[in-house]
Amino acid sequence: MHRTLFSLLLIAALTSVRAQDSLLDLLGEQETIEYTDASFKTSRVINSHSLENTAHGVLDFKIGHRFGFLNLGPVEAFGLDQATIRLGLDYGLTDRIMVGIGRSSYQKTVDGFVKYKFLRQCKSGCHIPLTAALVAGMTTTTVAKENTWWYDESRTDYYTHRLGYNFQLIMGRKFSDNFSLQLMPGMIHRNLIRSAKEQHDVMNIGAAGRVKLTNRLAINAEYFYVLPGQLYGDNLTEEQLNDPNPGFHNSLSIGFDIETGGHVFQLHFTNSTAMYERGVITETTGDWLNGDIHFGFNISRVFTLHRPKPKEPKPARKRKKDGVG
């Protein structure tokens, strides 16, 4: 009796003094909420907004440039002689809200937008599977009224004719370090349209993805599908009449992101001439199959204007266990 008790106690004593593998185990793990970041290298995929925002207090100067169509041939240096540009400034009001303005040579357009990231994909400590953002923007063309496509001396030229609005919901996920994908249902409203054959509100859906090749090089692609029967161009050929949106094509862009210190260079091929939503989605006339492809680049340069105080990491929300309060 005594012997068994004694040996039991001895075993208990021996096990209680077993060496700890790591002293830090004594502290235990303290999980904090962590959101995914860097789904894309910058706040744009190519022409479209990406899942990322400009960080709080950071000003991002964007230079967008598209050369002419490749099929212009050697005399036009395959489009290098022509240029369309957009200069833009984006600013992060918070880590979730960013605003931006831009001015494009295409249609002498000024654009402005607000982007609100209302859901952030969680990496640890919470259970949100995707990132979602809303983009709302407005564009106005500033070309002289004589040069607008709707100019007619007999008609009053209202300023509102020049306005367009764009709304987009961006939902996406960083599936792995190297792969991110987003879907973008959206709507473009145009105050003035060419004819009754067009719609004021153009419904569209976009998809964009990124594959990271190395830490500093990624390949991007984006595509916008415009639901049929919403656009109708001028001076159409017989063949074009059968297109879903006669005179227009869906925008497709493929390119590379190259990152160096404070810059991101994006080199790409696209059939869109404009660099803002209205132009990209509703005014793309280029046809990839016909060689109507622009070579272009975006340069993003960031400046830290304001440095927010580092936030205390939030402790992870505890999941309620079944049966326990």
Added chain:
Amino acid sequence: MKTERILLLAALILPTLLQAQVRFATRNGHVTFTSETPLENIEATNDKATSVFDLSSGAVEVAVLMKAFTFEKALMQEHFNENYVESDKYPKGTFKGTVSGFTAGDLTKPGSYNVTVTGDLTIHGVTKPLTAEGTLVVDPTGVLKAVTTFIVKPEDFDIKIPGLVRDNIAKEIDVKVQIEYQKL
């Protein structure tokens, strides 16, 4: 019978004696590193280092979450995590070693003690031996503070820096660790 009783008593007391180790710990250790080059100075701080220090054996362990380093510029922080230390793959930097040059008895008296820390530093999945000089300070209230500085070379830890920014990042990074321990 008598011996058995003594043994029984020993079995009960022995583990408590062995466990009478004096351990100190913290979750709020302060780690900073600076890279100084003629082009730019980069500094990052982390106030969330965890550490346990066992006075009786001199054993010490420190762990820092790489993502918890904050930089002056948001982009620097993104590059640090994404391109250099690859925080998603290697979330933690750790140090496991021993502190020598003091006796547990010393530390009952307030004062400053020069010590040597030796052990293994792991960053970016690579482990390298490290020896550093440090100071242990016991203040009159019994709080134990530890301070040490050492140099880390990014290339030793397989952290690749592209040619374009080679001149912006120092070849030798100064690391400073300041820990205020509480008794565990």
